[in-house]
Amino acid sequence: MSLREMLKGKVSDEELAKVRRSFEIIGDIVITDIPDEILHLKDLIVDAILKKHKHVKTILRKVGEVEGPYRVAKYEVIYGGETETIAKEHGCRFLLDPTKVYYSIKLSGERERIAKLVKPGERVLVMFAGVGPFAIVIAKLAKPSEVVGVELNPAAVEYFRRNVELNKVENVKVYGGDVREIVPKLEGGFDRVLMPSPQIAESFVDVAAMKVKEGGYVHYYTFAGVEEEEELPRKVEELFKAHGVECKAEFMRKCGNFAPYVNRYVVDLKVLRKQPR
Template structure:
């Protein structure tokens, strides 16, 4: 099966393999290929530029005809159905909060048996609640903890799930936002959490500055730790209300990220204040299927007009389904 891969001299193969494992882009469903001189390491996706720089200089992108690995039993094979869960670092989060204890234990046991990388299985006891957007959890099986390190696009995020909200389901969206950023831009992440937008941007591009704001002191604690872990030196972490911090950075932002979909609309005046002429607001919302974008665009336009400015809508996107007939959406709006 033809796949994109890293072609590397055999003597450098192990160091390259470890880099790809760390970035989680080595495709373990395929056997590593070889010939007399080179190893061919199969890739699970297109690597980002900063991931390639971590490889030995002899490494190059190539294609190779790989053999599939023998299939190992999956949790679905053991259970007879595919369990619904989210993997954050080495913690599996069961998605159904109404699971009875016996079924939750069965699922947890299958996950631990089939996937050695999973060390803890938890289920939520509450939805995301409060101004800090956190949930309470019960540990079902494995190590009794809610702290982990999650790897994504070559970045590492330390997080305690009970203290700061994090979801890997937005990884593709975070990569999409990255494509909007240019070298030298100033980015303000109004609701930064533990830093998955801010740190990825800082590591993958060359922004002049990334201002990462969050009101949750625990999230900011992990944000600062993640800045250090990832050597993202051009990220400024701020614990505070985004409305107040916007006054300090008024008119400086080329990009304003508003990933607080349930209540971002309450902060639109501050986002407009932050944005320099021609800057872009990346606005997230939760909207019904019969009004995906228009009401949100109206809110953005009204906030801009209040400040004597206009908007140009650059892109409208459904990010994911959120609930029956409700969607998580993103709108890119240029503030003129």
């Protein structure tokens, strides 16, 4: 039963139409979006969530979008208080605080998809690695030789290090700092490069192009309007070509939405040739 169905008959039809259909559950924390015009229904919404999900200890209302260099959204506590939790996916556990770091359980399926593409012995780079979900899921589900994760947010870096220990993955290396400063200094190239930050990935194409091996793959994430979808693979190929890397977009899919008619997309790129630099 959805939140709207649970509130039907308790609020007006006009109010009901403004209630968001879904919410995100991270561990024992719920993140919900309650528009200002129906904030007076907050207690009813909290009661409905708790009735359906009795394990929940804290409910956060989203009051600001993901922004800034640390990619963190703004929240207010509308129930409970403790904001640190442990999220579980694919046999992995991730300690985190959504008020301090970015993490979305909605990308769980995408993380599994990428892990299944990783071949034994690959060296993988995860840019904008957050608390380590892509890196650790890959290390757990595949057999890479090494997974390197780079993250700017100090709070996320600390959780990433703790999550490596929590999940007992010895072939994951954590680097705290700016991708642009750290990645060029890493020795050797990578068989696979992940760029899972749609807001800023385009600004770091040159860094990924520098480190991906010929014959390797780049997984490029971006936001785009539905009207751009058809041209998106070609556009991303051109971005890399401008930095001396000839790629072929082998796969593209929608993996979440950002706003009405604007989605998150991933484009899987096979590196065909690299111009000497």
